[in-house]
Amino acid sequence: MKRSSRLSLALHALVHLHKQPGEAITSSTLAQCLMTNPVVVRRVLGTLREAGIVAASKGHDGGWRLLRPAGEISLRQVYAAMGESLLIRTESDPGDIACGIVRTVNAVMGDFIADAEALLAARLERVSLDDIAREATPNPLHPNHHGAHSHG
Amino acid sequence: MKRSSRLSLALHALVHLHKQPGEAITSSTLAQCLMTNPVVVRRVLGTLREAGIVAASKGHDGGWRLLRPAGEISLRQVYAAMGESLLIRTESDPGDIACGIVRTVNAVMGDFIADAEALLAARLERVSLDDIAREATPNPLHPNHHGAHSHG
DNA sequence: TTTCATGTAACTTTTATTGTTACATTGCTC
């Protein structure tokens, strides 16, 4: 797989778990769906486990499952759990700071980013895993149904 | 320099140009200020030149200069010129798309990102290069003056 | 006790970005 992000991998895995409510799914099975390998799945879901979103069981019939109903899992929670910023890092190395302008640019952009971060988090809070799952199934036809949702 | 972004490099360079209104500044001189090397400066400012924000002149006393007053250069323009997204890329490789959920996740996140992108751009429009420059000079003392600005 | 799963560490591969070297081009000055 080329250059995905842990966040989308996580969402993808979670939707799968949601669609298989009864039984646990193994890392290997998920890895096939996500077109990656089991260790990467464990890495990603491992952080979600620490956040109390999923649980893993070992041994026979072990695997991953959701700890809460999908409607109660917001994208913000997932995003926060991943510890990944939605925004790029714009700060340059302060280094020896010869001219001071670097610091100002860093500070201004840093403020802006922090501000934006909060704004985006608030929007992600309004989308639940279930929202994505519902969008994922309806009818495999009509792939042009995307766009125009309610995150505005 | 470790892992900065072209955007902050660009802003830093622009502030320098703004503070030297009369004369052109060479890539080498800027490179020293930005703690990088001349070619990188040319690469970054080159894209700003294509956007009509700066101009370069060759030969004796050549170098870079602003084409417009700093008050009329918004961060959005700079940001748009760099063609760099403020947001991380969350899409995973559609690949062969075995399960269709990938596409949905990509679509939902894509929508969200596009939406957020527009929102951030609107905010960047309200900050001008001059705003940063004014912030950069006042008094070198009080470095703890950052934070709490007006991009909200 | 065997089997199947996670948990994790260590390492390799891949990809993006930045840094560097080299050289052509253009404009200014003498």
Next chain:
DNA sequence: GAGCAATGTAACAATAAAAGTTACATGAAA
């Protein structure tokens, strides 16, 4: 026009971050 001083750009090397891989310890169930 000669020569210098700058940009413009291509090609390549170095670096860093992310993902992929291998290997093995641990724990749970049949």
